[in-house]
Amino acid sequence: MRYQFTPGAERALAAAARWTSGNDCDALEPAELLLGLLDEVECRAARMLADKGVHAPLVQAKWPELKVRAGQPGNRIRTFSDQLASSLEAAVMRLADHPRPLVLATEHLLLALVSHQHEVSSWLAQHGFAAEELACEIDRLYGLAAGPLPLGASQQAGQRTSQGGNQPAAHDESAPPDPAASTYERPRVARILDAAANRAREALRVIEDYARFALDDAGLTSQIKQLRHAISQTLSALVPRQALAARDTEADVGTGLTAASEGRRADLESVLTANFKRLEEALRSLEEYGKLLDPALAGQCKQWRYRSYTLHRAVVLAGGTHFRPDLPRLCVLVDGGPGEAAFAERIEALLAAGVRLLQLRDKTLDDRVLLARARTARSLTRAAAALLIINDRADLAALVNADGVHVGQHDLAVSEARAIVSGSAVVGISTHSLEQARRAEADGADYIGVGPTFASNTKRFEPGELQGIELLRAVAAEIRLPAFAIGGIDRGNLPQVLAAGFTRVAVSGAVAQAAHPAGAAAELLAVLETRAPNEEQ
Numbered sequence: 001m002r003y004q005f006t007p008g009a010e011r012a013l014a015a016a017a018r019w020t021s022g023n024d025c026d027a028l029e030p031a032e033l034l035l036g037l038l039d040e041v042e043c044r045a046a047r048m049l050a051d052k053g054v055h056a057p058l059v060q061a062k063w064p065e066l067k068v069r070a071g072q073p074g075n076r077i078r079t080f081s082d083q084l085a086s087s088l089e090a091a092v093m094r095l096a097d098h099p100r101p102l103v104l105a106t107e108h109l110l111l112a113l114v115s116h117q118h119e120v121s122s123w124l125a126q127h128g129f130a131a132e133e134l135a136c137e138i139d140r141l142y143g144l145a146a147g148p149l150p151l152g153a154s155q156q157a158g159q160r161t162s163q164g165g166n167q168p169a170a171h172d173e174s175a176p177p178d179p180a181a182s183t184y185e186r187p188r189v190a191r192i193l194d195a196a197a198n199r200a201r202e203a204l205r206v207i208e209d210y211a212r213f214a215l216d217d218a219g220l221t222s223q224i225k226q227l228r229h230a231i232s233q234t235l236s237a238l239v240p241r242q243a244l245a246a247r248d249t250e251a252d253v254g255t256g257l258t259a260a261s262e263g264r265r266a267d268l269e270s271v272l273t274a275n276f277k278r279l280e281e282a283l284r285s286l287e288e289y290g291k292l293l294d295p296a297l298a299g300q301c302k303q304w305r306y307r308s309y310t311l312h313r314a315v316v317l318a319g320g321t322h323f324r325p326d327l328p329r330l331c332v333l334v335d336g337g338p339g340e341a342a343f344a345e346r347i348e349a350l351l352a353a354g355v356r357l358l359q360l361r362d363k364t365l366d367d368r369v370l371l372a373r374a375r376t377a378r379s380l381t382r383a384a385a386a387l388l389i390i391n392d393r394a395d396l397a398a399l400v401n402a403d404g405v406h407v408g409q410h411d412l413a414v415s416e417a418r419a420i421v422s423g424s425a426v427v428g429i430s431t432h433s434l435e436q437a438r439r440a441e442a443d444g445a446d447y448i449g450v451g452p453t454f455a456s457n458t459k460r461f462e463p464g465e466l467q468g469i470e471l472l473r474a475v476a477a478e479i480r481l482p483a484f485a486i487g488g489i490d491r492g493n494l495p496q497v498l499a500a501g502f503t504r505v506a507v508s509g510a511v512a513q514a515a516h517p518a519g520a521a522a523e524l525l526a527v528l529e530t531r532a533p534n535e536e537q
Contacts, residue, residue: 003088006105008043013109015039020069027081030113030120031063037106044141045106052128062123082465083118086433090115093435094135096223097230098142099303107138116435189292196285197235200304203279204228207315210272215318218478219438220311227307234300235286269316276312280305310442317444318480327426327447327482328357328387329528331506332521336362336373344376346517351384353518354525359406359506361391374400389428394420404428404446409436414443430486432467434474441481449506450475452487453497457509469500476501491520494527503528 005013016028016036037045038056049055060066080088088104091112095102114121115131204224211220265271283305290298332355337343350358360377362370374390378400381388389404390397394417397405404426405417412420417427426446431437440448452466472485485502490510497505507524514520 003092004101004103006103008040009104009106009109012036012040012043012045012106018068019066021063021065021067027079028084029081030084030087030118031059031066033084033109034059034113034120034124035066037110040106043106045110048107048110048134054124054127082432083116084112086435087112087116087118087121089433089435089439090131093438094131095138096307097139097300097303099299100306107134107141111135111138116433185292189289192289193235193286193293196282196289197231200231200279200282200286201228203275203282204231206275207272207279207311210268211315211318214268215315215480217318217441217480219441219480220315220318223311223442224315227304227311231304234297272315276308276315279308280312283308313444314442318441327504328355329504330355330521330525331357331359331389331484331504332511333359333361333391333506333508334377334512336360336365336370340372340376343373344380347377347380349518350511350521351380351386353522355521356384356386357389358386359389359391361406361508363392367396371396371399374402378402389426397421397425406430406449414440414445418444428484431475432465432471434471434478437475437479437481437483441479445481447482447484448475448479449484449486450502451485453485454488454490454493456488457513469496472497472500472502491523491527494524498527 013028013033013036016033016039019032019035021029021031034049035056037043038049038054038059040046088109091104091108092102094111094115095108110129111131111134114124114129114134121131204227208221208224208228211217211224215221265274283301287298287301287305290301332350334343334346334350337346347358358377358381360370360374362373365373370393374388374396377388381403387403388400389406390400390402391406392408392411394405394407394412396402398421401422402425405421406428407414407417408430409432411417414427414429418425421427427444428447428449429440429443429445430449430451431440432451437448437450450467450472453468453472455466466487475483482504483502484504484506485497485500486506488509489497489505489507494505505524505528510524511517511520
């Protein structure tokens with residue numbers, strides 16, 4: 001389990017593990033977590049729920065199928081269902097401004113339950129819970145609200161527990177008084193902070209324009225805009241009148257100083273790099289001089305600086321993907337087959353049909369046989385100027401010098417896979433929600449698979465796993481990474497995929513189970529290629 005939890009949250013999760021909805025799935029579901037939070041009666045989430053009239057009997061009346069597990073150990077935290085995992089990812093995205101490592105408390109688990117669309121979130125909405133409002137309340141609890149922060153505000157607002165969590169600390173009467181600049185220094189410090197804040201906002205506006213107009217990336221544009229607004233709102237803490245009174249542009253000795261390199265930019269990337277450096281330097285200045293006025297303000301600037309590093313990487317990688325030649329529109333997944341000769345014959349037939357992207361995926365073969373198949377596929381695809389992706393196995397992709405590796409949500413992280421394969425290799429990842437697609441973009445994936453979209457003959461999906469066309473529409477509207485629709489796609493439902501805004505698909509059964517696999521692949525290609533280039537996802 002990749003999340004860290006406070007002791008209270010762990011008790012709530014353990015309590016949730018005692019409940020079951022009676023299905024065969026052992027994964028923890030949202031309704032079970034809701035009961036677990038209510039079981040931890042003294043926790044903050046339980047008090048928030050009680051304030052809006054949500055109690056355990058009400059939950060059990062809504063979901064009468066929930067029963068206490070017979071003989072279930074009370075302290076075993078179960079794995080999360082896909083719905084709950086997506087909910088947690090959505091909550092973590094909303095907590096981007098909180099210090100890392102992020103330790104999830106019960107209020108964060110409650111935020112998860114209202115941050116992703118499912119039956120429990122809809123029911124909680126009827127009882128007055130809204131994700132944005134709850135996220136703002138949590139920000140206030142942790143001293144990260146975007147409202148005015150007066151000069152010399154209590155250090156308590158920015159404290160964290162000594163145990164490494166993110167809980168607001170109790171006031172310590174023995175703690176030394178907050179550091180503060182002298183009366184003589186305060187106007188000078190305010191002038192420095194005012195100038196640094198202006199630089200940070202201006203740099204973010206330039207970066208936002210790049211994401212918005214050069215990348216057409218709604219997700220990154222939104223993240224940058226949120227950071228710019230957070231800085232603007234929180235730095236109203238500088239007491240605008242005092243900062244404006246200290247501003248003296250005409251007497252600024254730095255306005256006439258300029259470097260030769262500032263007079264021109266070579267390309268879009270140089271503009272982007274210069275402004276990210278400007279942003280990071282401005283935030284560092286805000287952090288250091290902010291310590292003279294308020295430690296909480298300085299701590300917030302430090303978190304913004306860390307966030308800017310992550311944004312820098314995501315925007316640069318998104319730009320690199322956007323401007324390089326497009327990946328093929330059809331990816332055909334192939335297994336190792338019953339033998340080497342049959343495998344080679346199938347690859348040759350697909351390549352002859354025009355397929356230019358193959359993904360080798362086989363979880364049944366031992367490593368040596370799979371490596372041999374990968375070498376065969378690599379030799380044949382190279383001769384046909386086609387691409388070869390290896391599923392899951394970054395080590396084998398590196399050994400055969402494949403064009404890339406594809407990972408799942410529970411496999412190696414994008415950065416880990418990239419560290420194994422060659423520098424020119426692409427790294428793709430399967431995503432099953434808009435939040436996961438956003439994270440893949442931020443993590444620097446070269447492409448994503450999105451789905452599962454339809455039921456498949458080659459893979460069984462549990463109820464609730466199928467994401468349908470709606471997820472494709474949401475991703476197409478926001479994410480600009482090359483994206484392949486996945487899961488049960490065939491000639492019959494391909495028009496629905498195209499109508500949702502996707503022009504790339506990854507298929508398995510539609511080709512492998514066809515009477516004439518190469519012919520089936522050619523038919524899919526013919527439909528995909530009717531789409532005009534300027535319509536591409």
